[in-house]
Amino acid sequence: MDFVFRRIYRGPLKAAIFDWAGTTVDYGCCAPAGVFTEVFKRRGVEVTQEQAREPMGMHKRDHILTMSKMPAIAKKWEEVHGKPCDDSDIDEIFEEFVPMQLDCLPNYNELTPGTLEAQSDLRKRGMKIGSTTGYNREMLDFILQDAAKQGYKPDTGVSAAEVPAGRPAPWMVLRVAEQLGVFPMEAYVKVGDTVSDIGEGLNAGMWTIGITKAGNEVGLTKAEVESMGEEELRARIERAENRLLAAGAHFVIETMEEVPAVVDEINARLAKGQRP
Numbered sequence: 001m002d003f004v005f006r007r008i009y010r011g012p013l014k015a016a017i018f019d020w021a022g023t024t025v026d027y028g029c030c031a032p033a034g035v036f037t038e039v040f041k042r043r044g045v046e047v048t049q050e051q052a053r054e055p056m057g058m059h060k061r062d063h064i065l066t067m068s069k070m071p072a073i074a075k076k077w078e079e080v081h082g083k084p085c086d087d088s089d090i091d092e093i094f095e096e097f098v099p100m101q102l103d104c105l106p107n108y109n110e111l112t113p114g115t116l117e118a119q120s121d122l123r124k125r126g127m128k129i130g131s132t133t134g135y136n137r138e139m140l141d142f143i144l145q146d147a148a149k150q151g152y153k154p155d156t157g158v159s160a161a162e163v164p165a166g167r168p169a170p171w172m173v174l175r176v177a178e179q180l181g182v183f184p185m186e187a188y189v190k191v192g193d194t195v196s197d198i199g200e201g202l203n204a205g206m207w208t209i210g211i212t213k214a215g216n217e218v219g220l221t222k223a224e225v226e227s228m229g230e231e232e233l234r235a236r237i238e239r240a241e242n243r244l245l246a247a248g249a250h251f252v253i254e255t256m257e258e259v260p261a262v263v264d265e266i267n268a269r270l271a272k273g274q275r276p
């Protein structure tokens with residue numbers, strides 16, 4: 001036969017999977033950034049905000065490992081410690097990281113602008129809502145509970161510690177899909193604020209949306225965003241857009257407030273037979 005016929009999903013989105021810090025809570029993803037900086041500082045290695053934020057979204061141990069391999073940090077580590085940063089160092093840093101991160105979570109768990117509105121819009125469409133995170137289960141349980149008090153209640157959440165590998169591997173979102181009982185993956189959109197969030201969604205065959213202004217890539221608190229000069233802020237948002245688009249994001253938005261409009265756009269594309 002000269003032709004093959006391909007099955008194409010033309011229905012609407014059925015579910016969204018949102019990241020946590022820098023997406024639905026913790027404007028600017030500031031909670032983990034501060035702790036990563038501090039754990040290295042305690043070992044005599046000063047790291048920049050940019051270095052601390054670059055691997056954001058990964059499992060937190062993978063994040064520390066990635067930072068330790070950055071040439072500037074690796075060099076500084078050897079100067080201070082007289083040997084390269086090895087696996088046992090990473091374990092030790094991670095062990096210290098976990099309680100410090102847990103301690104500061106309550107200060108950084110306010111919902112981001114647009115999260116509640118996005119939730120109610122998606123619910124009206126009959127969509128399910130899942131969530132994934134680079135945090136461990138204990139941290140996720142805390143933020144789930146605290147977000148619920150503020151009115152945001154996703155149907156489920158999976159942490160990086162519960163799967164064989166965190167982002168950019170797709171295992172967390174696939175576990176969420178299994179729990180939601182919803183398919184195909186073309187009927188899902190992943191929303192997150194980091195390069196590894198986009199990788200996670202793409203590796204699972206989902207639509208992806210990257211968050212710029214309120215997320216890790218711009219990396220500022222809401223107050224800092226509001227007091228920053230228009231030109232400097234524009235430049236930072238543009239840099240974030242470029243990084244997320246280069247990672248393969250289908251859409252980039254500034255905050256969760258734009259999610260409903262993008263869902264409309266994705267539904268229009270699906271109806272035309274387009275795939276993620």
Ligand SMILES: [Mg+2]
Nearest residue numbers: 019021022193
């Ligand atoms: Mg995030």
